[in-house]
Amino acid sequence: MPVCQSKFEHRSMTWMQQLTETQQWLLFSAVKIAVVFGVVMFFVAYAVLVERKVSAFIQDRVGPNRTVPPFIDAIPVLGRFLKRLGIFQPMADGLKFLLKEDFTPDYVRKVYFWLAPAITAIPAFLTLAVIPFGSQLGRQPMVIADLNVGILYTFGIVSLGVYGIVLAGWASNSKYPFLGGIRSSAQLISYEIAMGMSVVPVFMLVGDLNLSKVIAYQSGSAFDWMLFKQPIAFAIFMVAAFAETNRLPFDLPESETELVGGYHTEYSSMKFALFFLGEYANMIASSAMMVTLFLGGWTPLWGGTPASTIWGGLVHIGWFLAKMIALMVVFIWVRWMLPRFRYDQLMDLGWRVFIPMALVNILITAVVLFIRH
Amino acid sequence: MIVPRQKLTFWERLYLPALWGGLRITANHFFRTAVQGKAVTMEYPEQRWVVPPGYRGAPYLVKDQDGHTKCVSCQLCEFVCPPKAIRIVPPGPEGQAADRPNAEKMPREFEINMLRCIFCGFCQEVCPEEAIFLMKDYSFTAESREELLYNKEKLLALGGVHQDTIQKWKQKQVEADAQETFPVARS
Numbered sequence: 001m002p003v004c005q006s007k008f009e010h011r012s013m014t015w016m017q018q019l020t021e022t023q024q025w026l027l028f029s030a031v032k033i034a035v036v037f038g039v040v041m042f043f044v045a046y047a048v049l050v051e052r053k054v055s056a057f058i059q060d061r062v063g064p065n066r067t068v069p070p071f072i073d074a075i076p077v078l079g080r081f082l083k084r085l086g087i088f089q090p091m092a093d094g095l096k097f098l099l100k101e102d103f104t105p106d107y108v109r110k111v112y113f114w115l116a117p118a119i120t121a122i123p124a125f126l127t128l129a130v131i132p133f134g135s136q137l138g139r140q141p142m143v144i145a146d147l148n149v150g151i152l153y154t155f156g157i158v159s160l161g162v163y164g165i166v167l168a169g170w171a172s173n174s175k176y177p178f179l180g181g182i183r184s185s186a187q188l189i190s191y192e193i194a195m196g197m198s199v200v201p202v203f204m205l206v207g208d209l210n211l212s213k214v215i216a217y218q219s220g221s222a223f224d225w226m227l228f229k230q231p232i233a234f235a236i237f238m239v240a241a242f243a244e245t246n247r248l249p250f251d252l253p254e255s256e257t258e259l260v261g262g263y264h265t266e267y268s269s270m271k272f273a274l275f276f277l278g279e280y281a282n283m284i285a286s287s288a289m290m291v292t293l294f295l296g297g298w299t300p301l302w303g304g305t306p307a308s309t310i311w312g313g314l315v316h317i318g319w320f321l322a323k324m325i326a327l328m329v330v331f332i333w334v335r336w337m338l339p340r341f342r343y344d345q346l347m348d349l350g351w352r353v354f355i356p357m358a359l360v361n362i363l364i365t366a367v368v369l370f371i372r373h
Numbered sequence: 374m375i376v377p378r379q380k381l382t383f384w385e386r387l388y389l390p391a392l393w394g395g396l397r398i399t400a401n402h403f404f405r406t407a408v409q410g411k412a413v414t415m416e417y418p419e420q421r422w423v424v425p426p427g428y429r430g431a432p433y434l435v436k437d438q439d440g441h442t443k444c445v446s447c448q449l450c451e452f453v454c455p456p457k458a459i460r461i462v463p464p465g466p467e468g469q470a471a472d473r474p475n476a477e478k479m480p481r482e483f484e485i486n487m488l489r490c491i492f493c494g495f496c497q498e499v500c501p502e503e504a505i506f507l508m509k510d511y512s513f514t515a516e517s518r519e520e521l522l523y524n525k526e527k528l529l530a531l532g533g534v535h536q537d538t539i540q541k542w543k544q545k546q547v548e549a550d551a552q553e554t555f556p557v558a559r560s
Contacts, residue, residue, distance in 0.1 A: 337395035
């Protein structure tokens with residue numbers, strides 16, 4: 001068997017060496033994109049399940065526990081356990097979205113109505129391109145695009161998602177989506193600035209905008225994490241991330257109880273699913289961003305250097321995913337904790353609390369850095 | 374009325390105590406449900422609600438302890454039924470007699486439409502024979518409307534036996550016999 005494997009490896013190596021530098025780069029990028037996209041889609045599906053289960057437990061309910069294919073249900077103990085866990089619920093949900101009637105009301109602005117879900121979903125995936133989700137596998141750095149302006153790219157792309165929501169609200173040509181769109185734009189201008197300013201001290205410490213460098217800076221041990229060096233920045237960024245992803249307590253654009261779902265009121269089937277996907281992908285992207293900026297990215301608790309073996313690389317990816325999942329659970333947990341903010345309260349919080357706080361934080365960091373040098 | 378708004382202290386205005394309190398409460402509930410398994414959900418088809426005494430479920434016809442139909446086809450319940458869910462076909466002059474001595478009639482057909490029934494209990498209240506009772510069934514599922522038209526056989530089967538302590542019609546015979554031998558003073 002080992003002989004076989006080495007032979008195969010040898011052959012694949014020679015095949016790879018025949019490719020030019022550009023071709024190799026294209027191949028690996030394509031593979032990375034495909035894998036990341038697949039993993040994110042999987043996470044979206046199961047984040048919905050976790051959300052439903054955690055919500056249920058917090059509200060003393062049991063959550064989804066019925067969906068199961070018959071052949072699994074026939075397995076004695078395991079089948080029942082998996083059924084109670086609701087493992088198969090996401091598949092049923094996905095199938096439902098695919099099979100539902102895709103209804104376009106008569107009174108909507110058709111082109112924009114069709115465009116909006118895509119504009120919401122795509123940026124959420126694009127932000128993941130610059131996030132280093134692991135150290136190395138073989139000689140490949142585990143990041144799709146190691147941009148020098150990483151964080152600027154992220155902020156640029158992330159704000160695009162809001163246009164999808166505003167567009168959906170406007171194109172739906174009905175009052176609740178419209179109010180949702182208005183709220184979304186009001187929300188955007190109140191948190192985006194604070195969010196941008198909150199991370200400035202992080203990059204002042206690191207001295208580079210590249211996200212891989214940010215992780216390298218934090219790779220000493222858990223005490224080097226930005227969470228402990230810049231706790232205020234972390235707090236502001238986290239709150240802004242809740243607003244960014246339209247999660248409670250800042251889910252003003254969709255608030256089910258007052259706006260009947262807000263911007264996606266008029267949407268059904270796959271178009272609605274795209275909004276849903278966008279929201280959860282956004283949640284994943286924000287968690288990944290927070291892990292990268294504040295929780296040391298893929299580095300384990302006791303610090304780490306880029307992995308030299310395949311297994312080491314996989315362990316690093318595992319650390320990244322574990323931290324990301326922990327943050328997503330916090331997202332879900334907080335949802336059942338706080339009532340929704342009014343939109344003037346949100347703007348008040350953004351403009352009069354977080355922006356000054358972020359500015360003071362920048363100032364303090366600058367003074368400390370100046371004294372140290 | 375003016376509700377006085379109390380000034381929040383600085384500590385309270387920080388949001389942090391509220392945040393902490395919220396996290397604690399939700400975490401407690403999560404722990405209680407997920408780990409200790411104390412969900413309040415009743416998983417319906419497997420676990421069923423135990424109805425309290427006096428609950429008004431589906432109306433069924435009952436038999437007495439001798440296995441006889443108690444209904445005498447007086448049609449009072451049909452008359453009183455607010456949604457007109459009951460339909461009774463009386464036996465008519467040449468119809469089948471009651472299946473017990475002394476009683477005059479029993480219905481040829483007795484039908485309750487469970488889709489129309491509002492479980493008000495008027496039929497039970499109005500019945501002079503204690504022949505119809507609202508029982509504890511509250512769950513009806515069927516694949517067609519016809520399945521929920523319960524006929525006499527079905528109603529009697531579902532209703533079961535009612536332990537009648539009076540047994541009016543049985544006593545009638547005793548009373549009649551007694552009257553035969555009643556010592557009447559003759560002049």
